[in-house]
Amino acid sequence: MRSFCRRPNKMKTQIVLPEEIQTQTAVWQAQHAPITIEPGQEPLYAALIEELGEIRPLTGPDYQRTIRKYSRKGLPWLGKSDVLRAYGQLCAAGRMEYDPDLVTHIQKKPIRSQAGVTVVTVLTKPYPCPGKCIFCPTDVRMPKSYLRDEPGAQRAERHGFDPYEQTAARIQALEQIGHPAEKIELLILGGTWSSYRRDYQEWFVKRCLDAINGEESVTLAEAQEKNAVGPRRNVGLVVETRQDEIDADELRWLRYLGVTKVQVGIQSLDERVLALNQRGHDVQATRDAFRQLRLAGFKIHGHWMANLLGATPESDRADFGRLWSDTAVRPDELKIYPTMLVPNAELYEYWQRGEYQPYDEETLTELLADCLAQVPRYVRVNRVIRDFPTTNVVAGNKKANLRQIATQRAEAQGRKLRDIRYREIRRDKVTRADLHLQVTTYETDATTEHFLSYETADERLAGFLRLSFPHPDAELPLPELAGHAMIREVHVYGPALNLGEDSQGEAQHMGVGSHLIHQAKEMARQAGFGKIAVISAIGTREYYARHHGFAVDGLYMTAVLRDA
């Protein structure tokens, strides 16, 4: 067990699961038993299933809307596996006819699987956050900033916030609906990760890996070793923290845990707005955190907020522009979160006193359309609008599909959208001949970034790689990375197929990833780097070792670049 980055005051303790969690486990098991269709509700279930069968394609929002409609009529909130189990029971009882196409149609999880990786989201236990941000909801039953009735939060609470139970249940649920879970990105949410005790963090990650591995390990290192060669691999580990928590020690700790991506709330790049909203840090803190994260190879996922206290639509447009014009910021991924006014945030009192007003839907749509059109081609906009259940929103926008509306607005205005998510090929069939390599180069305050991508003629993305060259004078937070180019991300699109399955024509199996890595090594060699590092997740180590000559080297994997 490595010991270099322990905080002396954070002693390891054995976490004993309370009885409550054991009870909740029993509840979970009960939930996976045959669904109880209350007498008289059969026609309602049948109508729901038929309606879902008619919506093609069945998008996530379509599904949610339909379920919501039937929950108002008296059905419980049903996940897809519940619907499928109810369908099976109704067919077995002779009340519906079995149609395998309908099952496949309902099973489909197009967006989740199209990035080639299954995302499993888990929440940490309720815990305070050092931040005092006035827009952030507080619910003592939840980790800071989460509402109890958010879908992910409900799931976590049902499992007593136990990492093992949450992960195992999610994998089981996904596999139950025919969704392969061999490549898992673990998304750990909840307040500020770095403010939890380190022994809790280590235990939490180990228990998630235990669930992925399907067996227990004594230490985190053992769980990681098993995962590196196991049937289900952890191919990404994401945590969320504050910018003022990032320093060299924290970076080492995050790598020790196996973290590959960090979510940071930028929220604003306007000092006045940051202060008014009591963020407790300045813009420079964001710049410093991003520089260190980038130099250590992490993928940087920023959150940016519109409509904060003190902002106007005009100031928001200018602020959004600073995400890209300020070379020290430039995140790799972004969530755009217009402030949502909820009663259990301090901002609510400002609103009651008439000191804060949410934008109306039209103003917000125009603003978001303008923002989306500004996003550079190397950035993925993962989400627009926080998925708070709209019943919690006191005033302002209540539309959960505002991204779609804003995208359509921007398209109607003839504006070009270039963000990664907009351009992913998803399930489209492409051949190698359809793709060409494109290199987009941009500067940050400490690195030159090369965004290598394989794209079709109409700029649809089959895969990309983020290659980072630290500036010669950059002060490296982790000195062992001196002289190394860094691969921060390799991403190939296509469904999350199990290893060995055939996927003719889909990008994952065309060697797009290998071509990108080969190209990155060549570019690094030509730029004079003697070594190249990759911030590999535990579960991708074998791939880099076997196919690309990398070897585990401290907290990273590295390869020597030889002269041609």
Ligand code: SF4
């Ligand atoms: S730092 Fe994040 S979680 Fe903490 S109070 Fe601020 S917004 Fe909420």
